[in-house]
Amino acid sequence: MEKRDTSLEALAAAALRRIARNESIKAYIQEYTLARDVLLRAARRFIGGEILDECLEVAAEVNEEDLAVTIDYMGESTRNAGMAREAAEEFSRVVRSIAERGLNASISLDLSHIGMAVEAGLAFDNASRLAGAAGDAGLEMMISMEGSERTEDVLETHRRLCEIHGNVGITLQAYLFRTTDDLREALERPGRIRLVKGAYEEPVRIARARGEDVDAAYRELMRMLLASGHACSIATHDQEMLDYAHDFLTNNGISREPVEFEMLYGVEPERLRAMSNFGYKTRVYLPYGREWYLYLCHRLAEHPPNIYRAFAEAVGVDVPGHIR
Numbered sequence: 001m002e003k004r005d006t007s008l009e010a011l012a013a014a015a016l017r018r019i020a021r022n023e024s025i026k027a028y029i030q031e032y033t034l035a036r037d038v039l040l041r042a043a044r045r046f047i048g049g050e051i052l053d054e055c056l057e058v059a060a061e062v063n064e065e066d067l068a069v070t071i072d073y074m075g076e077s078t079r080n081a082g083m084a085r086e087a088a089e090e091f092s093r094v095v096r097s098i099a100e101r102g103l104n105a106s107i108s109l110d111l112s113h114i115g116m117a118v119e120a121g122l123a124f125d126n127a128s129r130l131a132g133a134a135g136d137a138g139l140e141m142m143i144s145m146e147g148s149e150r151t152e153d154v155l156e157t158h159r160r161l162c163e164i165h166g167n168v169g170i171t172l173q174a175y176l177f178r179t180t181d182d183l184r185e186a187l188e189r190p191g192r193i194r195l196v197k198g199a200y201e202e203p204v205r206i207a208r209a210r211g212e213d214v215d216a217a218y219r220e221l222m223r224m225l226l227a228s229g230h231a232c233s234i235a236t237h238d239q240e241m242l243d244y245a246h247d248f249l250t251n252n253g254i255s256r257e258p259v260e261f262e263m264l265y266g267v268e269p270e271r272l273r274a275m276s277n278f279g280y281k282t283r284v285y286l287p288y289g290r291e292w293y294l295y296l297c298h299r300l301a302e303h304p305p306n307i308y309r310a311f312a313e314a315v316g317v318d319v320p321g322h323i324r
């Protein structure tokens, strides 16, 4: 029988994930400046700003702490080819700016932001041009994983990109039952593999329940990934998973060289600093742009105490613990 967490926190989280997908609420927020400004105050904890220049400043500050960054120009589900091309052009500016400023950074993107929601071929063309430009600048390009309706297209595009480029990484979600097979395949290809628990609301027939089921899958996939020696990113804030990875690497004498620990900007920054102090490579995922609404909903949903914090920040109360 389906296990369902009926705690108030779990229900609030599920509601937020639903709100995140509601186009009319999103349109309302974009249209009404007051609502936008109020929510933007809460979003700022998690983003590098609304424009690239702001984000580059934040990236430089993060670099000063010996943490690498990966910059994402936020957005997804772009509905026409022109907008997808504009998004790809903005990513080219990100690549150029990283190179010009000598930042320790890579780029991360959603394929649906650069054309997948219009046509898979368009996303491939835009992604391939970007991967080439990133490669010329000596940078990695990470592909994020979206909702399950896109998993197959995202993986297929990654497969095709890997035939041409060696610097394109892929994100895999531990909550999906299919991921063990996807990981085996991804291990055959170049490009970093980023392992996350998964952020979307998915049907129970294809995804594990949040909590111990997902955590057990994460541990198993992490063992496979770390033992492989493949370039990887352990992308979690979960202290138990971080300890597990550290013990697994140490007890099995596995090289730390291909391994990176990666966390979201504004989330548990002291945990990433601790991994850096242990001598691990570390990276902060730093998104920017005006499309922060969905991103904010995800961050609130995955850690409901953030709702209180966001509420206080939205109305101008100074909440301690902001990164930087």
Ligand SMILES: Cc1cc2nc3c(=O)[nH]c(=O)nc-3n(C[C@H](O)[C@H](O)[C@H](O)COP(=O)(O)OP(=O)(O)OC[C@H]3O[C@@H](n4cnc5c(N)ncnc54)[C@H](O)[C@@H]3O)c2cc1C
Residues within 6 Å of the ligand: 143, 144, 145, 146, 171, 173, 196, 197, 198, 199, 200, 235, 236, 237, 238, 239, 262, 263, 264, 267, 268, 285, 298, 299, 300, 302, 303, 306
């Ligand atoms: C670099 C990176 C890239 C990602 N890319 C994707 C992607 O492409 N596709 C996708 O579906 N998901 C992505 N995610 C999100 C991921 O799937 C999870 O939703 C998110 O990381 C929370 O899971 P967790 O592993 O931290 O574990 P959880 O079990 O959710 O959290 C463990 C602990 O971490 C802390 N924590 C977690 N989240 C928060 C938060 N928002 N605020 C404050 N504390 C928090 C809390 O202390 C919590 O108890 C990405 C995450 C990272 C770090």
